[in-house]
Amino acid sequence: MSLESTPQPLIEASALRKMYGPHLALDDVNLTIPHGATGILGPNGAGKSTLFKCILGLIRATSGEGKVLNMDMRTEGHLIRSKIGYMPEYDSLDPGLNAIDQVRYSGELLGMNTSSATQRAHEVLEYVGLKDQRYRKIETFSTGMKQATKLACALVHDPEILICDEPTNGLDQRARRFMLETLRKTVTEGGRSVIMSSHVMDDVQEVCDRIVMIHKGRIVVQSNIDELVSQVEEEIEISVWGGASEMESQLSSMGMSVRRLGRNMRVSKRGDETYSRIMEAASACGVQVRKMTDYEPDLEDIFLLIMEKLGEGVKGTDDLMTDDHMGVSV
Amino acid sequence: MSKEMDISDGVTRMESAFGSGDGDRDAKATVAKNAEIKGAIFEQSYRPWRGSLGPRWVRNYSIFRHHVYGLFSSKGHRSYPVMVRLTILGIFLFSLSPVFMLFLASMGGNGELGEILSRMWGINRYNLWGQVLGFFPRNMCMWPLLTALVVGGMISDDRSNGTSAIYFSRPVTRIDYTAMKFVSSAVVLGFVIVFSYLLYYTSAIVFRGEGWAFLIDTFPMFLGGLLAGILLVITYTSIGLALSSISQSRFFAGVAFLATIYGTKMVAFLIESQFDSSILYIFSPYDVLAHIGQWLIGIESNYDHSLAFSAVSLLLMNGISIALLASRVSSLEVTRE
Numbered sequence: 001m002s003l004e005s006t007p008q009p010l011i012e013a014s015a016l017r018k019m020y021g022p023h024l025a026l027d028d029v030n031l032t033i034p035h036g037a038t039g040i041l042g043p044n045g046a047g048k049s050t051l052f053k054c055i056l057g058l059i060r061a062t063s064g065e066g067k068v069l070n071m072d073m074r075t076e077g078h079l080i081r082s083k084i085g086y087m088p089e090y091d092s093l094d095p096g097l098n099a100i101d102q103v104r105y106s107g108e109l110l111g112m113n114t115s116s117a118t119q120r121a122h123e124v125l126e127y128v129g130l131k132d133q134r135y136r137k138i139e140t141f142s143t144g145m146k147q148a149t150k151l152a153c154a155l156v157h158d159p160e161i162l163i164c165d166e167p168t169n170g171l172d173q174r175a176r177r178f179m180l181e182t183l184r185k186t187v188t189e190g191g192r193s194v195i196m197s198s199h200v201m202d203d204v205q206e207v208c209d210r211i212v213m214i215h216k217g218r219i220v221v222q223s224n225i226d227e228l229v230s231q232v233e234e235e236i237e238i239s240v241w242g243g244a245s246e247m248e249s250q251l252s253s254m255g256m257s258v259r260r261l262g263r264n265m266r267v268s269k270r271g272d273e274t275y276s277r278i279m280e281a282a283s284a285c286g287v288q289v290r291k292m293t294d295y296e297p298d299l300e301d302i303f304l305l306i307m308e309k310l311g312e313g314v315k316g317t318d319d320l321m322t323d324d325h326m327g328v329s330v
Numbered sequence: 331m332s333k334e335m336d337i338s339d340g341v342t343r344m345e346s347a348f349g350s351g352d353g354d355r356d357a358k359a360t361v362a363k364n365a366e367i368k369g370a371i372f373e374q375s376y377r378p379w380r381g382s383l384g385p386r387w388v389r390n391y392s393i394f395r396h397h398v399y400g401l402f403s404s405k406g407h408r409s410y411p412v413m414v415r416l417t418i419l420g421i422f423l424f425s426l427s428p429v430f431m432l433f434l435a436s437m438g439g440n441g442e443l444g445e446i447l448s449r450m451w452g453i454n455r456y457n458l459w460g461q462v463l464g465f466f467p468r469n470m471c472m473w474p475l476l477t478a479l480v481v482g483g484m485i486s487d488d489r490s491n492g493t494s495a496i497y498f499s500r501p502v503t504r505i506d507y508t509a510m511k512f513v514s515s516a517v518v519l520g521f522v523i524v525f526s527y528l529l530y531y532t533s534a535i536v537f538r539g540e541g542w543a544f545l546i547d548t549f550p551m552f553l554g555g556l557l558a559g560i561l562l563v564i565t566y567t568s569i570g571l572a573l574s575s576i577s578q579s580r581f582f583a584g585v586a587f588l589a590t591i592y593g594t595k596m597v598a599f600l601i602e603s604q605f606d607s608s609i610l611y612i613f614s615p616y617d618v619l620a621h622i623g624q625w626l627i628g629i630e631s632n633y634d635h636s637l638a639f640s641a642v643s644l645l646l647m648n649g650i651s652i653a654l655l656a657s658r659v660s661s662l663e664v665t666r667e
Contacts, residue, residue: 049665056499058664078501082383086499088665092492094408101406108392109500111383123377153496158379165665182374190376220335231338259341266342301342306335 009034010161010193011055013066013073018050018059018217025050027217028064033195037187039204040197041303042214048197051214052163055195056081069160082110085154089165089197092150095139099130099149102138106153117156124152128182144175151182162186164196168203176203183207201300211299215310225299232297232305234269238278239291246285254281266295389502390510397484397514414479418522421472425526428461429533436537453534453548455629458555461527462562463623469616473566474591476522481515481570481587483580485659490578494662508571508659516567524559531555551627558623565615565644568651575658591616608634612643619644 009032016029026047042048053059055068057077066073068080093102100121107117125134128148133141138149147167154162167183168176184207186192198204204211205225213221221228240247244263251258254277257268267278275292282289400407401415410418431451438444451457463469488494497507531552535545569590574583594614601610611617611633621640624631631637 052665056664058498078503081499081501084499086495086664088492088495088499090492090495092495094487094491094493096409104406105392105396106496106500108396109389109497109502111385111388111501112381113384113388114392116379116381120379120381123379127374127376129372129374156379157383185374186376190378192376221337228337231336231340233339233341235342268341295342297342302337304343305337305340309335309337309340 008070011066011068011195013054014064016054016064016066017062018047018054019062024217026054026061029214029217029219031066031212031219031222033193033212033222034210035193036210037183037194037196037208039208039211039299040195040214041201041204041211042197043307046214047217048214049165050217052086052165052197055163056084056086082157083160085157085159085162087147087150087154087162087164087167089169091146093138093146093153096137098135098137099125099141099145099152100134102149103152103156107156110157112157120156120158121152124155125149127155128152129178142175143170144172144179147171147175147179148182151179155186158190158192160192162192162194164194166198167196168198168200180206201298201303205299211302213303213306215306220310221306225302228302229297232301235266235295236269236274236278237291237293237295238265238267238289239263240265240282241288241290243285243287247281247287250281250285251278256281269294386501386506389500390506393497393502393507393510394514394517397511398517401518410479417479418476418518421476422522422526425461425468425472425522426529428457428530429526432530432534432537448538452538453531453544453552455551455627458527458531458548458551459558459623459627459629461530462523462555462559463616463620465616465620469591469620473519473523473562474588474616477519477566477570478584478587480518481567481574482584483574484511484515484571485575485655485662486577486580486583489575489662495664498662498664504656504659504662508655512567512571512655515571516563519563519567520560523563524556527555527559554626554628555623558619558626561622561644562619565619565648568648568655569615572651572654572658575655608632609639611635612639615647618647 011031011033013029013031016026016031017024018026029047029051031051040048040051050059054061054066054073057068057073057080060074069083071080071083073080097105100118103121103125104114104117107120108114112120122134125131128151130145130148130152133145138146141149147169151164151167154164162183164183167179171179180203183194183196187194187207194207196204196207208225210224211221211228212219240263244260244265248258248260248265251265251267256270256274256277259266267274278292279289396407398407400409401418404410428451431447435444435447435451438447460468488497494507498504531548534540566587570583570587573586573590574580577583577586591614595611595616598608598610598614598617602608611621612635617633618640621631621633621637622644625637633640
């Protein structure tokens with residue numbers, strides 16, 4: 001596990017344990033989240049929500065201790081919540097209010113006076129792309145606009161940490177892209193830190209530099225994404241035209257480790273000579289190699305690899321999703 | 331490398347990236363076309379905020395304002411539907427009907443009409459009790475309906491819309507949330523019930539030009555009625571909010587409140603008519619309040635059972651309602667499990 005160069009981490013927890021009766025929700029969690037963007041990953045029921053509640057100081061850990069922005073999770077919850085912007089996963093907006101009023105009220109609930117909250121509501125609604133829709137009632141909003149409004153509510157007081165629970169839930173491609181860009185910009189331009197949970201690995205990879213993975217209440221991985229990617233075995237991906245079976249046999253007979261799906265194959269990279277050996281194999285069996293490239297594993301690969309190592313039968317992150325997670329056209 | 335788990339030498343998943351097929355036959359490749367990117371005039375820039383956050387009372391006041399001002403103005407506040415507003419206005423105006431009658435009586439001078447109107451609507455123990463606790467029309471048609479309309483959605487709306495997350499992910503404690511919802515509801519009810527009572531008493535003095543002697547004479551019974559009104563507001567708010575907190579629908583909460591008020595009274599009335607015992611009225615919130623109100627104002631009781639039963643019942647009703655309310659509010663989630 002590597003730590004960023006920032007001297008004071010945003011969140012630190014040691015031996016954090018939370019039990020709901022006999023059910024162990026968090027099991028000796030040792031966590032360090034530095035400034036920047038961090039993705040919280042894990043299957044449903046892994047303990048992500050419980051971790052968020054601990055971070056927000058809403059529930060008291062059974063044992064262990066933790067600090068958020070150097071404030072005690074157990075005793076300074078209200079102070080922590082005034083420094084955090086939380087964007088819930090599910091609907092949390094009053095459908096009868098205009099977007100501007102909803103965001104303003106969210107600011108007032110933090111202690112902002114009405115004029116500051118109103119001014120700030122205009123700013124953040126513009127930032128999340130709802131400048132022209134701010135006087136519309138939320139009940140008329142699409143899913144993407146509602147998500148953006150929730151983000152505006154979370155950003156209204158310019159929090160040091162923005163926690164987003166499944167921010168791209170139910171968004172179409174365009175709205176999803178905008179949401180991710182906005183989150184990224186909040187980190188890069190705004191200098192704020194984002195902690196997001198998502199089942200969509202691409203989303204996490206797009207925004208975050210670092211992941212924390214929870215499984216059955218335990219932290220199984222917390223690391224930079226690049227660092228994790230570098231651990232996965234390097235492979236060369238090739239795509240052949242005709243004679244794929246022959247090519248596979250030829251590569252195997254040449255002592256190379258090969259995995260095949262249809263016309264695509266991945267060959268374990270054992271140095272630069274692997275490229276030439278692949279071409280030799282193709283030449284030997286008269287197969288066209290249409291594409292040959294280094295395969296760059298993504299976060300989904302890492303997630304599935306970890307799940308496999310944990311003995312979970314997850315074939316893809318789609319297995320973790322409910323209907324709510326699926327994108328709908330808006 | 332992560333110390334939690336070692337994933338080195340793991341291999342990635344395989345999936346077909348360029349179409350299906352076993353790769354042994356020639357196949358046609360499908361080429362994806364990039365989506366056309368249309369330009370948009372929008373410059374997104376993050377602006378920091380350098381203000382400071384106010385203390386607890388600022389947050390609490392905003393909750394109060396949000397719920398109370400919405401009755402008068404939809405701008406920036408929880409807006410009450412137009413029909414609800416009109417109904418509340420109707421109830422308020424109707425509760426002021428004795429004021430109009432007193433005004434009419436004062437216009438009539440010392441004539442026969444003025445005398446009759448004064449006797450019917452003037453200040454006396456029975457009229458003061460009736461202004462707050464009279465069964466018809468106030469406690470049959472007005473106060474329960476008013477409570478159902480105001481309190482029904484107070485917490486159930488947060489539950490159904492998920493807006494509780496907006497509160498609890500901020501430095502608003504559950505105690506503050508509950509207390510401010512209670513105060514907001516009670517203020518709206520109090521505005522109609524207690525304020526109309528105050529107005530009635532004041533107008534009786536002003537319209538008839540009463541002096542200190544009248545004031546000294548009637549003030550104790552006025553205070554009794556005022557206390558009865560406040561008890562009514564507190565009790566109806568407690569029960570209404572408790573019902574609102576167990577529901578996701580303002581309609582259910584409202585109907586359940588009306589059913590509680592009318593149902594308990596109806597059952598107690600039937601039992602009394604069959605068995606000549608008024609004891610079951612201790613389960614009827616209205617009758618408990620009416621019994622205590624009669625004692626406070628100093629009029630003869632309609633009930634056979636001891637006042638202590640009603641007093642204990644009132645405490646229990648409020649206690650149980652607030653305990654239920656607190657328990658249900660504590661179950662409101664910020665994250666959904």
